[in-house]
Amino acid sequence: MSSVEQLWLIFGMVLVTFGVRYGVLAMSGRLRFSERVEAGLRFVPVAVLTALCTPILFKPEGSWLMSFDNSHLIAGVFAVIVAAISRHLLLTIVLGLGLFLTLHLNLLERLG
Amino acid sequence: MTNVSTARQEFLAGAWAIVPLVIGATPFGMLFGTLAISAGLSVWATMGLSLLVFAGSSQFVAAGLVGQGASVGVIVLTTFIVNLRHALYAASLGPYLRHLTHRWLAPMAFFLTDESYAAVISRFEKADGSPNKHWFYLGGALLMYINWQLWTVIGIIAGQRIKGAEDLGLEMAMVVTFIGIVVPLLRNWPMLTCALVAGSSALLFHSLPHQLGLIVASVCGIVAGLLAQTMSRAAANRKSSTES
Numbered sequence A: 001m002s003s004v005e006q007l008w009l010i011f012g013m014v015l016v017t018f019g020v021r022y023g024v025l026a027m028s029g030r031l032r033f034s035e036r037v038e039a040g041l042r043f044v045p046v047a048v049l050t051a052l053c054t055p056i057l058f059k060p061e062g063s064w065l066m067s068f069d070n071s072h073l074i075a076g077v078f079a080v081i082v083a084a085i086s087r088h089l090l091l092t093i094v095l096g097l098g099l100f101l102t103l104h105l106n107l108l109e110r111l112g
Numbered sequence B: 001m002t003n004v005s006t007a008r009q010e011f012l013a014g015a016w017a018i019v020p021l022v023i024g025a026t027p028f029g030m031l032f033g034t035l036a037i038s039a040g041l042s043v044w045a046t047m048g049l050s051l052l053v054f055a056g057s058s059q060f061v062a063a064g065l066v067g068q069g070a071s072v073g074v075i076v077l078t079t080f081i082v083n084l085r086h087a088l089y090a091a092s093l094g095p096y097l098r099h100l101t102h103r104w105l106a107p108m109a110f111f112l113t114d115e116s117y118a119a120v121i122s123r124f125e126k127a128d129g130s131p132n133k134h135w136f137y138l139g140g141a142l143l144m145y146i147n148w149q150l151w152t153v154i155g156i157i158a159g160q161r162i163k164g165a166e167d168l169g170l171e172m173a174m175v176v177t178f179i180g181i182v183v184p185l186l187r188n189w190p191m192l193t194c195a196l197v198a199g200s201s202a203l204l205f206h207s208l209p210h211q212l213g214l215i216v217a218s219v220c221g222i223v224a225g226l227l228a229q230t231m232s233r234a235a236a237n238r239k240s241s242t243e244s
Helices: A003-026 A035-058 A071-086 A089-104 B007-017 B019-039 B043-053 B056-067 B072-082 B085-097 B102-110 B114-125 B133-161 B171-185 B189-204 B209-243
Strands: none
Touching: A003 B043, A003 B056, A003 B072, A003 B085, A003 B102, A035 A071, A035 B056, A035 B072, A035 B085, A035 B171, A035 B189, A035 B209, A071 A089, A071 B171, A089 B019, A089 B171, B007 B019, B007 B114, B007 B133, B019 B043, B019 B056, B019 B114, B019 B133, B019 B171, B043 B056, B043 B133, B056 B072, B056 B171, B072 B209, B085 B102, B085 B114, B102 B133, B114 B133, B189 B209
8 A cells, every 4th residue: 555545544534533423422412313223333343343354264365265274264263162152352362363373373383 | 439520530530440441452552553564554654543543443454454455445434334333432422521612522532432431431420410520531531542552652663573474364363353342242133143144245245346345244234133133123022912
């Protein structure tokens, strides 16, 4: 990404982030979302974050990789299990990333 | 914490209340710095995102998308969608801030994050009539902000020092973080439906240019979640009407 594009990126992200925060806050309670809109907003984090993750897990090099060589997918499935059982964010990150780096960098083989 | 009333006391109490959340955000600040540098963002752009945008998860997403070659427009649109949840926070805080001028509201809006909202909402909801609760907010938010900058810098330095950081697969740090956030939210069928539809349509639409598939998949997931919610409510209503 060129320097000019990076400048536009920051400008655009500032605009939409501050715009959402300030726009609603400045209404200072005069604005009430309809039940439908509020319900939709509650799905936003789950939808966006999941949509971001699955391509990296299933297509780490840009095309389908369904095999035991796919350290992204194995570590991702493991992280889902850890998160489901523990519901602990930091533990999920440490164990998930730990397994990923171990597999990805062939740590076990390197250690002999 | 009764009768906290002076601005100074509120400010310090707010800073103290946010400490656990600040500690929790620390690794993400560092990971963001490292990830952004290895994704190809310049030092000033990485720092600029933390200083001016100040929105952890969308900064993560932006760094990841830059690494995948997404266009500026798609990243900005994704940022908008990721940050829509702040509208919920702002709508929830708004009624308590009616007496404030825009000189206060503008910085408060700028500093609004998941963490600052979580730390201050219980203070605003407490009916003790303190006129200085916005100082409580400012105390917490400022500590959060300063800490985020500090760890971004440390992350940038780490990203520059670690040779071949771009081959380490640091985007997986983002993925496991999001897994840790999302999985505990999947407590009911509509949320689970939303995740499954968003995740599978992201794979389906992955080949769309500029990572546009992300936006399409997010919309699919939200619509599917709303449909599932409507259906499960209708089912619950039928059940209760046959029982009565």
